[in-house]
Amino acid sequence: MPEGHSIHRLARQFQDVFAGQVLEVSSPQGRFTAGAALLDCHELLEATAHGKQLFLRFDHGVLLHVHLGLYGAWSFGGDESFRGASSIGAPRRIGERETFSQEAEQDAGLGAGPGAGSPISSYAGPPEPVGAVRVRLVSANGWADLRGATTCAAITEAEAAAVLGLLGPDPLHNRPGDREEFIRRLLRRKTAVGLLLMDQSVVAGIGNIYRAEVLFRRRVDPWTPGSSLNAETAGRLWDDTVAAMSDGVRDGRIVTTPSALWSGGTAGALDGEAHFVYKRQGQPCRRCGEVVGMAEIGARKLYWCPGCQN
DNA sequence: ATATTATGCAAAT
DNA sequence: TTTGCCTAATATT
Numbered sequence: 487m488p489e490g491h492s493i494h495r496l497a498r499q500f501q502d503v504f505a506g507q508v509l510e511v512s513s514p515q516g517r518f519t520a521g522a523a524l525l526d527c528h529e530l531l532e533a534t535a536h537g538k539q540l541f542l543r544f545d546h547g548v549l550l551h552v553h554l555g556l557y558g559a560w561s562f563g564g565d566e567s568f569r570g571a572s573s574i575g576a577p578r579r580i581g582e583r584e585t586f587s588q589e590a591e592q593d594a595g596l597g598a599g600p601g602a603g604s605p606i607s608s609y610a611g612p613p614e615p616v617g618a619v620r621v622r623l624v625s626a627n628g629w630a631d632l633r634g635a636t637t638c639a640a641i642t643e644a645e646a647a648a649v650l651g652l653l654g655p656d657p658l659h660n661r662p663g664d665r666e667e668f669i670r671r672l673l674r675r676k677t678a679v680g681l682l683l684m685d686q687s688v689v690a691g692i693g694n695i696y697r698a699e700v701l702f703r704r705r706v707d708p709w710t711p712g713s714s715l716n717a718e719t720a721g722r723l724w725d726d727t728v729a730a731m732s733d734g735v736r737d738g739r740i741v742t743t744p745s746a747l748w749s750g751g752t753a754g755a756l757d758g759e760a761h762f763v764y765k766r767q768g769q770p771c772r773r774c775g776e777v778v779g780m781a782e783i784g785a786r787k788l789y790w791c792p793g794c795q796n
Numbered sequence: 797a798t799a800t801t802a803t804g805c806a807a808a809t
Numbered sequence: 810t811t812t813g814c815c816t817a818a819t820a821t822t
Contacts, residue, residue, distance in 0.1 A: 488803060488804090489803050489804095491803095492803080538803095538804075538805090553804080553805070553806095554803095554804080555804045555805055555806090555814065556802060556803080556804045556805075556814080556816090557802075557803095557804090557814075557815075557816040557817070558804090558814080558816075559816060559817080617815085617816080618814095618815065618816090633815080633816065634814060634815060634816045634817095635814080636804065636805050636806070636813090636814065637805080637806080684804095686804095686805090693803045693804075694802085694803055694804090695803050696803085697803095740803075764803090785810095786802095786804090787802095
């Protein structure tokens, strides 16, 4: 269940362990057989992320486009060199499903695994697929399995450009002009800012946790219409989103309660102290003591502090 | 052990 | 507006 920070970590992981290598691509589950055939035996040039979209670009102009949706997940495994190159390391991170197989080390060096004899694999090979593996990538040193994704497609550069064209700026890129573009897209809509932050065409990568936490940190009432915000407030929302999500990329989990923002706590180190308002409805606000509220808005649960955010 | 829930989105209705 | 995705952490029995 990833927000943008997880996808950027995954892009970095694919870049680190697979870029520059020819990959075997298959669909053990069978639902992506045709797409896998289009990508099989080609070199991965680069892996990139924009918001929650992941793109793996291959050497013949075809891309693998993946969106994990609510419960999609990648898992990885491989030999020692593969592990050494991985930026997603064991033990697995709390709150994310970027799992790194503990079995991989055992598989390596056993000699006669299921994948032995494959033209590319030089290690014992990936394990038998467990569950519904939509797509499996295999290099000489490791493998990656995708399960449960909403989107998994082999697309052209033009189709990838079309996907990107529907998205707002990504705080994790924070490119020149992105901040101003975010402000423009926020202020021209009458929709509640709590909904706009979840709108991927306004800003790409924010999910339900960052939505709630960033609005709390900036003391913005989620029901304020975008058009009622001033540019300064909107700009500071962008800046804090950049900061919070960058922390998420670094930590591999969402912790929005650093000690600098919360003198009474332990910097989110303890379970249950990682957030200010997310899933804390009915409990006292960590900042003002008011009871944290929750409401369903746009089919998702919105959490906020009525005392701080008005 | 079993049930519920969810960091999301698109397709179907 | 509802369903599918078919995972995996958390809650409940």
